[in-house]
Structure formats: C-alpha cells, structure tokens
Amino acid sequence: MKEFELINRYFKGRGITRRDVNLGIGDDCALVTVPENCQLAITTDTLVAGVHFFDDIDPRALGHRALAVNLSDLAAMGAEPTWVSVALTLPNIDVEWLEEFTEGMHEIAEYFNVQIIGGDTTQGPLTITICAKGTVPAGKALRRSGAKVGDWVYVTGPLGDAGLAIEARKQDIKIAPEHLRYVNQRFDYPTPRVAAGQVLRGLASSAIDISDGLVADLGHVLAMSQVSACIDVNKIPTSDAMRATLDKNQQLPFILNYGDDYELLFTVTDSNKNMLEMKLRQYGVDAACIGQIKSGGGEVELMLDGEKLAYDDAGFEHFTKESV
Amino acid sequence: MKEFELINRYFKGRGITRRDVNLGIGDDCALVTVPENCQLAITTDTLVAGVHFFDDIDPRALGHRALAVNLSDLAAMGAEPTWVSVALTLPNIDVEWLEEFTEGMHEIAEYFNVQIIGGDTTQGPLTITICAKGTVPAGKALRRSGAKVGDWVYVTGPLGDAGLAIEARKQDIKIAPEHLRYVNQRFDYPTPRVAAGQVLRGLASSAIDISDGLVADLGHVLAMSQVSACIDVNKIPTSDAMRATLDKNQQLPFILNYGDDYELLFTVTDSNKNMLEMKLRQYGVDAACIGQIKSGGGEVELMLDGEKLAYDDAGFEHFTKESV
Structure with a gap:
C-alpha cells in the first residue's frame, strides 16, 4: 500500500467533520478557523513502542490512548478539543492492525468532537506523535x-x-x-x-x-x-x-x-x-x-x-x- | 540528564519570543492568539533516521532541515509561519549532538520569526516530528x-x-x-x-x-x-x-x-x-x-x-x- 492510499483508506473521509475546518487532509496544510475571543491551546505527545506501551498492546487501545493522552493535556488547560494532527511511523503496513488502530482513534475523536485534520505517515520503528489543538475563551485557561x-x-x-x-x-x-x-x-x-x-x-x-x-x-x-x-x-x-x-x-x-x-x-x-x-x-x-x-x-x-x-x-x- | 533539564537547557528560554504567544513551554499546553480575520494553517512532517536522512548527518543540518520541511508546507499555502511544536525521540542524551541540533533549529526558527512553543522529548529510535502552524488572511490560502x-x-x-x-x-x-x-x-x-x-x-x-x-x-x-x-x-x-x-x-x-x-x-x-x-x-x-x-x-x-x-x-x- 502506498502512503496516499493509506491516508485515503484510514484517515481521509473518516471520522467527524467540523464546520470550523476549512480544509482537511489532502493539501500542504490544513486550514482552520479559531473562534473570536478565543485562544488556541496546543499540545504534543509522543508514544514510542517499548517505552510507552507494550509491543503486544491491542492496537485499538493504542489508537485510543495516543489521542487520549493529548486530549488530557487540553483538559488540564480547560480547553475544548477541536483538531488533531497525527504523525504515524510504522515498521510495515499491517492492514488488520491499522484498521483496529484507526478505529480506536476515530472512536475517541468522535466522542470528543475532534477532527483529524492531517499528519504524516512514515516508515520506521512504531511511534505515534499527536499534536492536539483546542480553544479556550481568552484569559480563561487553567495554568x-x-x-x-x-x-x-x-x-x-x-x-x-x-x-x-x-x-x-x-x-x-x-x-x-x-x-x-x-x-x-x-x-x-x-x-x-x-x-x-x-x-x-x-x-x-x-x-x-x-x-x-x-x-x-x-x-x-x-x-x-x-x-x-x-x-x-x-x-x-x-x-x-x-x-x-x-x-x-x-x-x-x-x-x-x-x-x-x-x-x-x-x-x-x-x-x-x-x-x-x-x-x-x-x-x-x-x-x-x-x-x-x-x-x-x-x-x-x-x-x-x-x-x-x-x-x-x-x-x-x-x-x-x-x-x- | 532528565527530560525537564533537557527542555530547559535546549528549548525553554532560547530562540525568539513572539507577542502572540500567551504561554510557551512549561505547562500542559501552549496558548497562542490567532489574529482576527486570519485562518490557521497547520502541517506535520516526520523525519526518521535511516529513512529520511543518513545516520551520520550533521546534527545542525538535521535541526535546520526538520523545521525547513515544515515551513515549506506553510510556504506552499502562502501562510506566515508563527509557532512550532517539536517532538524529539532520542536514543540517548548526547550533549554535543543536542547542542548542534537545537542550534540548527533555533537558527532557522529565528530567521523566519517562528517560536518553538512546546513539544515532547522521549527515548527511542531517532525521530523528529514537527507540527508547524502559520496564519493566512481568511480565504487567501493557496491550494x-x-x-x-x-x-x-x-x-x-x-x-x-x-x-x-x-x-x-x-x-x-x-x-x-x-x-x-x-x-x-x-x-x-x-x-x-x-x-x-x-x-x-x-x-x-x-x-x-x-x-x-x-x-x-x-x-x-x-x-x-x-x-x-x-x-x-x-x-x-x-x-x-x-x-x-x-x-x-x-x-x-x-x-x-x-x-x-x-x-x-x-x-x-x-x-x-x-x-x-x-x-x-x-x-x-x-x-x-x-x-x-x-x-x-x-x-x-x-x-x-x-x-x-x-x-x-x-x-x-x-x-x-x-x-x-
């Protein structure tokens, strides 16, 4: 499977569509609109195989977890989660694994009304880096x-x-x-x-x-x-x-x-x-x-x-x- | 070196400080303000050792490159680069390497008036994922x-x-x-x-x-x-x-x-x-x-x-x- 096929199959057109996303997956960048009088909260967390999770972890749980730990940082600021970018480094293309992994991720994304707006897929040791964004009324973030x-x-x-x-x-x-x-x-x-x-x-x-x-x-x-x-x-x-x-x-x-x-x-x-x-x-x-x-x-x-x-x-x- | 020391030494308090960054490195999230009538452009690129660069690459060049490839995506949208999150997975702490790598990154960040607002440092196979953000007048992005x-x-x-x-x-x-x-x-x-x-x-x-x-x-x-x-x-x-x-x-x-x-x-x-x-x-x-x-x-x-x-x-x- 090629990178573009992978993205099309497991990310593009799946999950929720937010009205504040002007351009989602498929261009050089995503484009989003931050509501007036809001600040943007941004956080990044990486999960590395063998360091942050067992190698035999259920891929569905891993998909959930990778997003959850980022949304938790937004929660700690009092922010409303909105958009995430997903960088996925995979040792190989395992269709069954990817299906489960992305299902776990889309599930929690949908629950919290979060849209996956882009990312990168690369070949290498299994690593997931998510950059999550959320909005918070200006001056109201918890520090x-x-x-x-x-x-x-x-x-x-x-x-x-x-x-x-x-x-x-x-x-x-x-x-x-x-x-x-x-x-x-x-x-x-x-x-x-x-x-x-x-x-x-x-x-x-x-x-x-x-x-x-x-x-x-x-x-x-x-x-x-x-x-x-x-x-x-x-x-x-x-x-x-x-x-x-x-x-x-x-x-x-x-x-x-x-x-x-x-x-x-x-x-x-x-x-x-x-x-x-x-x-x-x-x-x-x-x-x-x-x-x-x-x-x-x-x-x-x-x-x-x-x-x-x-x-x-x-x-x-x-x-x-x-x-x- | 502990993670917090590493962040303090190589990232926090180094590089430029933008006025639209309300909270930089050191909390659960960064907080930034997007100018009115602007859209936010977001892109993510991962570089994996042995896949995207030679293992013996000059670390200063790698620091430059990791940021440059992301800014290039913002350029392709006509966006003005503003903030980046840096996720760094390192096999070990090599002080000399880190000094050069971050110097290369801070150099290009400064040149383009970009602030590193956060990220994550983890242990594992050398991988760099950057999520870059920029602003573009609403409706003017190049697609x-x-x-x-x-x-x-x-x-x-x-x-x-x-x-x-x-x-x-x-x-x-x-x-x-x-x-x-x-x-x-x-x-x-x-x-x-x-x-x-x-x-x-x-x-x-x-x-x-x-x-x-x-x-x-x-x-x-x-x-x-x-x-x-x-x-x-x-x-x-x-x-x-x-x-x-x-x-x-x-x-x-x-x-x-x-x-x-x-x-x-x-x-x-x-x-x-x-x-x-x-x-x-x-x-x-x-x-x-x-x-x-x-x-x-x-x-x-x-x-x-x-x-x-x-x-x-x-x-x-x-x-x-x-x-x-």
Missing part, C-alpha cells in the same frame, strides 16, 4: 502557576489503577478477574477529563493532568506556583479494585507515584470551594479534596494516619526510569 | 485544487540539486569541489520559499512545494484540480552545478523525480501572469515558467527538444521506494 497558600487540592478520580494494570501484567499480583478487567480498561482506554476541565474554568486556581504520578505532577504545580502542599494520603480516592487487591502500604507507590491515570489535579481558593463542588456535582464530576496548599519551596508533605510519611517522590521520568 | 486549463506552470528555483547531493554521497559521480559544496548546502540547509508563498497569495491559482519530485508533486496539483499539464523540460531551471556535472539525459531523473529541493511549484492564470512576474521580481524571487495546464485527467506531458518524452513518473514515495 500550573496559579496555586496560592490556603487553596484546596483536588483530584477528579481514583489514582493508581493504570499502575496496577501494568504491574499485574509484569508481576504475580493476585487480582480478581472483575478487578483486572476494570484496571485494564482504565489503563487501555483512559478517559481525558475534558468536561471537568471546562467546569474548572474561572473557578480553579491551577490545574494539571496526572500523567507522571500525583507527587511528581503536584510538584510541577508547586514549583510553578512557588508554594508547597500538605496531602492527606487517606483522602486520595482509590477504586474498589485497588482496595480489594492491595493493602494500604502496598497501595502507596501506585497512588502516589504511578502515572497514566489521566485524572486532573487542581487547586481552588477557599472562597470558590463551595461553588466549585456544586458545579462539579452538577456535571457529574466526582472530585475529592486531598489536601491544602501551604507556603514553601515546592515540597509535597504527605500525611498518613496523622503522621508524616517519608517517601521517595520520583514520578515517571523519561531517560531515567525503567520503561514499561 | 492544490485551483489550477485551470490555460494557466501557466512555474517553479521558484533550480531543481535536482538535493538529489545530486544524495547521489554524490552514494555513487561515484565526478563533481567539482565548489559544485559539491553548493549541492550539499542545498540538501543540508534547504530554504523554504516563505516570502515567495506570501507574494503568490491572491495571484497564483494553485501551489505546492516540491518535496517528492516535480512530476509527482505536479501530479498532486493536477489530480486535485482535475486537469493535465504540458511541461517543457528545457525550461526547467537547473544550477551551474547540475549543468557542469551531468549531461542533459543524466539530469532527467534529478530534475523530474528527485525531491528534497523544496522549491514551490505554482500555477497562474494568463491574466495574472504579468502582474505576478512583476511582483516576484520586486521581491527578488527568480521563478521560471516551465509549461501550461491543459484539459485532461491528471497526466503530465513532458516535452524535450520539441518531442514527447516517455518517462517513469514515480516520485519519492514512502513504503515503496528505497530509502536514502
């Missing part, structure tokens, strides 16, 4: 730098499930079949918190998505905001699967350091706390308050059963940690 | 689909030099040192025809950049425009280096089929021809008229010394042709 002393710290859902899925594949973890199904689903088909991100606009003081682990990503917010935080580990939400599989101490590395859950972490001022919780309930977002911002130089203080927890704070870091 | 019967066909500069550079490295081609220097420069440091693209807005009826070879890329224009073309091979501009190194027949595959020159190919109506030539001269763009659009179904008719030339019309095609 990492806005957390202030006294703000409350929240997460939008249970942490550690993706890590549990990875470790269950690597180690001999005793996990019930229904729980394994659940954590595998959480890892393979992460849900970017796009609606939550938009609810947070104008209410949260800072936000980030948890891709590298709670402690590491909270650390980014604290560093950019020049504050510290105290987190009550008992308040970090966990799934039934997590609680049924591991005891409290075993859970710690999963909920504190493992990434890939793609929940949002955000902060809110005390005066906005009630309003925010009401709005989140209204939109069906089940967020948990896990701690508070305090003065300091970027430290994460972890409290467990009323006592300070001494803990290694390394999140997932490319080039330093063993890959999955 | 592949606008060529009409009777329009004149132009190219913005000599063709085949990059191919000659590649073949000189692979084969025993007798080439004078000064000519070798010239073609190597053309291949290693291609110049995207950004100014020419902007001059063409409102005057050219279609445009494309020649990345896959004249015949192949003209073919894309013809297919999208549902016309054919007759090209006078004698009128295709060539460099002194080309004419001094190869005879007319030997030149054919280079000027007709080899890509990587990144000149623009465009068409213009007979009534706009004089105005366009005047404007191009005014801006110092040395374009050559090489043929004319005629009715038909996408065929490229090549005339050499008044006779039809039978010729294989395959351009550079990923997944089918041997890589460089």
Whole structure:
C-alpha cells in the first residue's frame, strides 16, 4: 500500500467533520478557523513502542490512548478539543492492525468532537506523535502557576489503577478477574477529563493532568506556583479494585507515584470551594479534596494516619526510569 | 540528564519570543492568539533516521532541515509561519549532538520569526516530528485544487540539486569541489520559499512545494484540480552545478523525480501572469515558467527538444521506494 492510499483508506473521509475546518487532509496544510475571543491551546505527545506501551498492546487501545493522552493535556488547560494532527511511523503496513488502530482513534475523536485534520505517515520503528489543538475563551485557561497558600487540592478520580494494570501484567499480583478487567480498561482506554476541565474554568486556581504520578505532577504545580502542599494520603480516592487487591502500604507507590491515570489535579481558593463542588456535582464530576496548599519551596508533605510519611517522590521520568 | 533539564537547557528560554504567544513551554499546553480575520494553517512532517536522512548527518543540518520541511508546507499555502511544536525521540542524551541540533533549529526558527512553543522529548529510535502552524488572511490560502486549463506552470528555483547531493554521497559521480559544496548546502540547509508563498497569495491559482519530485508533486496539483499539464523540460531551471556535472539525459531523473529541493511549484492564470512576474521580481524571487495546464485527467506531458518524452513518473514515495 502506498502512503496516499493509506491516508485515503484510514484517515481521509473518516471520522467527524467540523464546520470550523476549512480544509482537511489532502493539501500542504490544513486550514482552520479559531473562534473570536478565543485562544488556541496546543499540545504534543509522543508514544514510542517499548517505552510507552507494550509491543503486544491491542492496537485499538493504542489508537485510543495516543489521542487520549493529548486530549488530557487540553483538559488540564480547560480547553475544548477541536483538531488533531497525527504523525504515524510504522515498521510495515499491517492492514488488520491499522484498521483496529484507526478505529480506536476515530472512536475517541468522535466522542470528543475532534477532527483529524492531517499528519504524516512514515516508515520506521512504531511511534505515534499527536499534536492536539483546542480553544479556550481568552484569559480563561487553567495554568500550573496559579496555586496560592490556603487553596484546596483536588483530584477528579481514583489514582493508581493504570499502575496496577501494568504491574499485574509484569508481576504475580493476585487480582480478581472483575478487578483486572476494570484496571485494564482504565489503563487501555483512559478517559481525558475534558468536561471537568471546562467546569474548572474561572473557578480553579491551577490545574494539571496526572500523567507522571500525583507527587511528581503536584510538584510541577508547586514549583510553578512557588508554594508547597500538605496531602492527606487517606483522602486520595482509590477504586474498589485497588482496595480489594492491595493493602494500604502496598497501595502507596501506585497512588502516589504511578502515572497514566489521566485524572486532573487542581487547586481552588477557599472562597470558590463551595461553588466549585456544586458545579462539579452538577456535571457529574466526582472530585475529592486531598489536601491544602501551604507556603514553601515546592515540597509535597504527605500525611498518613496523622503522621508524616517519608517517601521517595520520583514520578515517571523519561531517560531515567525503567520503561514499561 | 532528565527530560525537564533537557527542555530547559535546549528549548525553554532560547530562540525568539513572539507577542502572540500567551504561554510557551512549561505547562500542559501552549496558548497562542490567532489574529482576527486570519485562518490557521497547520502541517506535520516526520523525519526518521535511516529513512529520511543518513545516520551520520550533521546534527545542525538535521535541526535546520526538520523545521525547513515544515515551513515549506506553510510556504506552499502562502501562510506566515508563527509557532512550532517539536517532538524529539532520542536514543540517548548526547550533549554535543543536542547542542548542534537545537542550534540548527533555533537558527532557522529565528530567521523566519517562528517560536518553538512546546513539544515532547522521549527515548527511542531517532525521530523528529514537527507540527508547524502559520496564519493566512481568511480565504487567501493557496491550494492544490485551483489550477485551470490555460494557466501557466512555474517553479521558484533550480531543481535536482538535493538529489545530486544524495547521489554524490552514494555513487561515484565526478563533481567539482565548489559544485559539491553548493549541492550539499542545498540538501543540508534547504530554504523554504516563505516570502515567495506570501507574494503568490491572491495571484497564483494553485501551489505546492516540491518535496517528492516535480512530476509527482505536479501530479498532486493536477489530480486535485482535475486537469493535465504540458511541461517543457528545457525550461526547467537547473544550477551551474547540475549543468557542469551531468549531461542533459543524466539530469532527467534529478530534475523530474528527485525531491528534497523544496522549491514551490505554482500555477497562474494568463491574466495574472504579468502582474505576478512583476511582483516576484520586486521581491527578488527568480521563478521560471516551465509549461501550461491543459484539459485532461491528471497526466503530465513532458516535452524535450520539441518531442514527447516517455518517462517513469514515480516520485519519492514512502513504503515503496528505497530509502536514502
């Protein structure tokens, strides 16, 4: 199959068509129109075989995941996802694999009303780079730098499930079949918190998505905001699967350091706390308050059963940690 | 070196700062503002080691090239390049290599007033994917689909030099040192025809950049425009280096089929021809008229010394042709 055939068959004319796309796949560039009084939010994430995913990953899950991790970054800014460019490097043309992969990608794109407007297909080691764009009302984007002393710290859902899925594949973890199904689903088909991100606009003081682990990503917010935080580990939400599989101490590395859950972490001022919780309930977002911002130089203080927890704070870091 | 250090050292705070970038490297997304009454042009190109470049390529040239090929696509739309996202997959951290690579990239970015607003750095086989964005007055973008019967066909500069550079490295081609220097420069440091693209807005009826070879890329224009073309091979501009190194027949595959020159190919109506030539001269763009659009179904008719030339019309095609 030639490159043009591949693009025609798996990308062009498939998926949704947005009215703000003036020219889609097939020319030197795509052309789009950004609404007035909006800023454009842009993010790029690369997934490399053997580094970010197992070689035997279900291609449908990979297609979903490659887009989901990018939409998660848009969610963390409070942006509405609109258009994506897909750069796909393939070792060879495997029609069955491509069918599944693109189906997974088109599915989540359609769900979030995102149009694939272009990209590049090349031959080489399996790598997927997506550049996702979204729009946000001017001045309303959520940044990492806005957390202030006294703000409350929240997460939008249970942490550690993706890590549990990875470790269950690597180690001999005793996990019930229904729980394994659940954590595998959480890892393979992460849900970017796009609606939550938009609810947070104008209410949260800072936000980030948890891709590298709670402690590491909270650390980014604290560093950019020049504050510290105290987190009550008992308040970090966990799934039934997590609680049924591991005891409290075993859970710690999963909920504190493992990434890939793609929940949002955000902060809110005390005066906005009630309003925010009401709005989140209204939109069906089940967020948990896990701690508070305090003065300091970027430290994460972890409290467990009323006592300070001494803990290694390394999140997932490319080039330093063993890959999955 | 950790990922954050790498980004801080080689990307953040280096290069130019545009006023329309509201938030650059360092958050979940970048934030930019698109001017009113402008469309956004978006393009993505991937370069894979061993496929798109020799493994021993000068890293400075690679940094230049990775950005240049993307800016060339923006040029072909008549867009003004503004922002780029850089996804860099590296087998390891080689400080010297990175210094040269990013220097080459920052250099061309600065020349074209483009800001690197974000990206991703990952570990894996050397691959560079850039997503470049530019702005173009609404409705003024140059497309592949606008060529009409009777329009004149132009190219913005000599063709085949990059191919000659590649073949000189692979084969025993007798080439004078000064000519070798010239073609190597053309291949290693291609110049995207950004100014020419902007001059063409409102005057050219279609445009494309020649990345896959004249015949192949003209073919894309013809297919999208549902016309054919007759090209006078004698009128295709060539460099002194080309004419001094190869005879007319030997030149054919280079000027007709080899890509990587990144000149623009465009068409213009007979009534706009004089105005366009005047404007191009005014801006110092040395374009050559090489043929004319005629009715038909996408065929490229090549005339050499008044006779039809039978010729294989395959351009550079990923997944089918041997890589460089």
